[in-house]
Amino acid sequence: xxxxxxxxxxxxxxxxxxxxxxxxxxxxxxxxxxxxxxxxxxxxxxxxxxxxxxxxxxxxxxxxxxxxxxxxxxxxxxxxxxxxxxxxxxxxxxxxxxxxxxxxxxxxxxxxxxxxxxxxxxxxxxxxxxxxxxxxxxxxxxxxxxxxxxxxxxxxxxxxxxxxxxxxxxxxxxxxxxxxxxxxxxxxxxxxxxxxxxxxxxxxxxxxxxxxxxxxxxxxxxxxxxxxxxxxxxxxxxxxxxxxxxxxxxxxxxxxxxxxxxxxxxxxxxxxxxxxxxxxxxxxxxxxxxxxxxxxxxxxxxxxxxxxxxxxxxxxxxxxxxxxxxxxxxxxxxxxxxxxxxxxxxxxxxxxxxxxxxxxxxxxxxxxxxxxxxxxxxxxxxxxxxxxxxxxxxxxxxxxxxxxxxxxxxxxxxxxxxxxxxx
Amino acid sequence: xxxxxxxxxxxxxxxxxxxxxxxxxxxxxxxxxxxxxxxxxxxxxxxxxxxxxxxxxxxxxxxxxxxxxxxxxxxxxxxxxxxxxxxxxxxxxxxxxxxxxxxxxxxxxxxxxxxxxxxxxxxxxxxxxxxxxxxxxxxxxxxxxxxxxxxxxxxxxxxxxxxxxxxxxxxxxxxxxxxxxxxxxxxxxxxxxxxxxxxxxxxxxxxxxxxxxxxxxxxxxxxxxxxxxxxxxxxxxxxxxxxxxxxxxxxxxxxxxxxxxxxxxxxxxxxxxxxxxxxxxxxxxxxxxxxxxxxxxxxxxxxxxxxxxxx
Numbered sequence: 001x002x003x004x005x006x007x008x009x010x011x012x013x014x015x016x017x018x019x020x021x022x023x024x025x026x027x028x029x030x031x032x033x034x035x036x037x038x039x040x041x042x043x044x045x046x047x048x049x050x051x052x053x054x055x056x057x058x059x060x061x062x063x064x065x066x067x068x069x070x071x072x073x074x075x076x077x078x079x080x081x082x083x084x085x086x087x088x089x090x091x092x093x094x095x096x097x098x099x100x101x102x103x104x105x106x107x108x109x110x111x112x113x114x115x116x117x118x119x120x121x122x123x124x125x126x127x128x129x130x131x132x133x134x135x136x137x138x139x140x141x142x143x144x145x146x147x148x149x150x151x152x153x154x155x156x157x158x159x160x161x162x163x164x165x166x167x168x169x170x171x172x173x174x175x176x177x178x179x180x181x182x183x184x185x186x187x188x189x190x191x192x193x194x195x196x197x198x199x200x201x202x203x204x205x206x207x208x209x210x211x212x213x214x215x216x217x218x219x220x221x222x223x224x225x226x227x228x229x230x231x232x233x234x235x236x237x238x239x240x241x242x243x244x245x246x247x248x249x250x251x252x253x254x255x256x257x258x259x260x261x262x263x264x265x266x267x268x269x270x271x272x273x274x275x276x277x278x279x280x281x282x283x284x285x286x287x288x289x290x291x292x293x294x295x296x297x298x299x300x301x302x303x304x305x306x307x308x309x310x311x312x313x314x315x316x317x318x319x320x321x322x323x324x325x326x327x328x329x330x331x332x333x334x335x336x337x338x339x340x341x342x343x344x345x346x347x348x349x350x351x352x353x354x355x356x357x358x359x360x361x362x363x364x365x366x367x368x369x370x371x372x373x374x375x376x377x378x379x380x381x382x383x384x385x386x387x388x389x390x391x392x393x394x395x396x397x398x399x400x401x402x403x404x405x406x407x408x409x410x411x412x413x414x415x416x417x418x419x420x421x422x423x
Numbered sequence: 424x425x426x427x428x429x430x431x432x433x434x435x436x437x438x439x440x441x442x443x444x445x446x447x448x449x450x451x452x453x454x455x456x457x458x459x460x461x462x463x464x465x466x467x468x469x470x471x472x473x474x475x476x477x478x479x480x481x482x483x484x485x486x487x488x489x490x491x492x493x494x495x496x497x498x499x500x501x502x503x504x505x506x507x508x509x510x511x512x513x514x515x516x517x518x519x520x521x522x523x524x525x526x527x528x529x530x531x532x533x534x535x536x537x538x539x540x541x542x543x544x545x546x547x548x549x550x551x552x553x554x555x556x557x558x559x560x561x562x563x564x565x566x567x568x569x570x571x572x573x574x575x576x577x578x579x580x581x582x583x584x585x586x587x588x589x590x591x592x593x594x595x596x597x598x599x600x601x602x603x604x605x606x607x608x609x610x611x612x613x614x615x616x617x618x619x620x621x622x623x624x625x626x627x628x629x630x631x632x633x634x635x636x637x638x639x640x641x642x643x644x645x646x647x648x649x650x651x652x653x654x655x656x657x658x659x660x661x662x663x664x665x666x667x668x669x670x671x672x673x674x675x676x677x678x679x680x681x682x683x684x685x686x687x688x689x690x691x692x693x694x695x696x697x698x699x700x701x702x703x704x705x706x707x708x709x710x711x712x713x714x715x716x717x718x719x720x721x722x723x724x725x726x727x728x729x730x731x732x733x734x
Contacts, residue, residue, distance in 0.1 A: 103611035
């Protein structure tokens, strides 16, 4: 049984004249800076990717990771070395064979989405199938299924320009998934998205991967992202792969000074920031909404307290369900009297290590604000602990801190106030 | 100083040789151009003038809206009122034939240049040459090859107008987002398919700008074509110059302007989504989208049902 989905051996990619000469020199130990005229983007890369794993290639810009991923599907033909996908060689394939492999074995998600702007979402998703030569009905049916999986139902007939960045990348992901290839290449796929959406997409990718069991090769420059989604991580520097290992390996046993510097102190608490672990707040209420609305929101989300913001999302304070219920009973309309201003919000750049005390002092999940004091996310205590322990599964299922009021009680009060003519 | 290279001799000699060797070919080509122009003239001049104006105004309404329709009708009525209608029809036919030929050559050449760096390096100086060489200079061999008449006019116009078409086509295709082209490659599309489904549609605005430029440059050549006996408005301008007839010069000249504005606005309208036609097609598209979405929903419903009945 062959468990290797993709294998690269002694892969070199050199741009410029005399590429093969340059490879010879590199093999003889000449440094990358001393090749006159030629630029070595990938130097002697060898690795195996197992079936069903997420293999992350991490490195700063200019480290050759984008070239490497393009050599894996032949968009950039390798100078020397071999790449095999399943049992087929990419590096020896004729153009026609290469197209055949790309159609059925290996698909790709791009950094800037690379959707066809003149086609609708569903036609974009079906693009790979169209090239495979599948009939229109069949490919639409399949595209529809995948569109639903990535959560874009109802958007099928929209054009990419009508979608947000996160949704566009869902289309990009759906297009690659619809082609139903064993291997999925993702080139900085989430780097163009803002942090909350990025985290959402990472969660979704993990979920999809566990469901569909695809082999994913993921390129990123973001350490947090690599740590979060990678089963194994390859660290690249100046065209060379300097270490391959599990996230823990890379964190605790860095292969050399560079990796060590990259992952800095082994302490995750200092590497990760509040922004990298924050979640979407379950519920937020505007300052000018009434106590009824606040109570309703808490009841729907089964939480005992929520944050109050201004119209522009600047944080004002928080309210408790018991106080809100009191106001509803009295028939008050304004929320102001019960807003507690000791919200203790932290900036999104705060390191995890500095979140403990605020998190213990805060009555509900710790609020995270941007530079303008706007609420951008929350860090529940459970998430904080899970992030430190490196268990993303636990981090996603954050429990409320204080037991909320029983819903029957809340409903009774809400109903009673309606009868009184509250609304 | 007695240093002189007889470049003129050489080139003239080359054209003499060309004429002597391939005269049959140029004769056929010349006849072809002449009959194409004649056919178009026939189309425009057979129906009564008011019918032509009405049809043009209707086209203007579809392409850009009622303001342009009125403008187009006024422009054409002006041409009729200064008694230049027949000349304008001749010129228009010449422009359309030359522009059509120029587009037919320029777009494929531009595509080729966009896909091949060597071709691009050769095409670029050739286009510089064609665009900057004074038009009168290549009128002489054109007359030699095709004799006086419409055909040298077509050739001169074609040569003069082709450059921006080639350039803008190449620029448009090269300017298509590299990642989107890569996406086509990454999913295993053939180069031809990438051209047809990705590069051409995305380069279309630029190609349309090139076509617009071709038509405008063709029109500006009309006057010069008058010198080689192509007739039309250019013929009258040439006659006005030789007779120092200012009235005729102004009337023919303003007719050229009216025609130019009309053609420019028409060609610039493509892909701009203005006018009645765009409104219709938008309505149709919205309806089709709604239908398609309904069909997809039904399809999904169906599969959901088969799933639930299977389990």
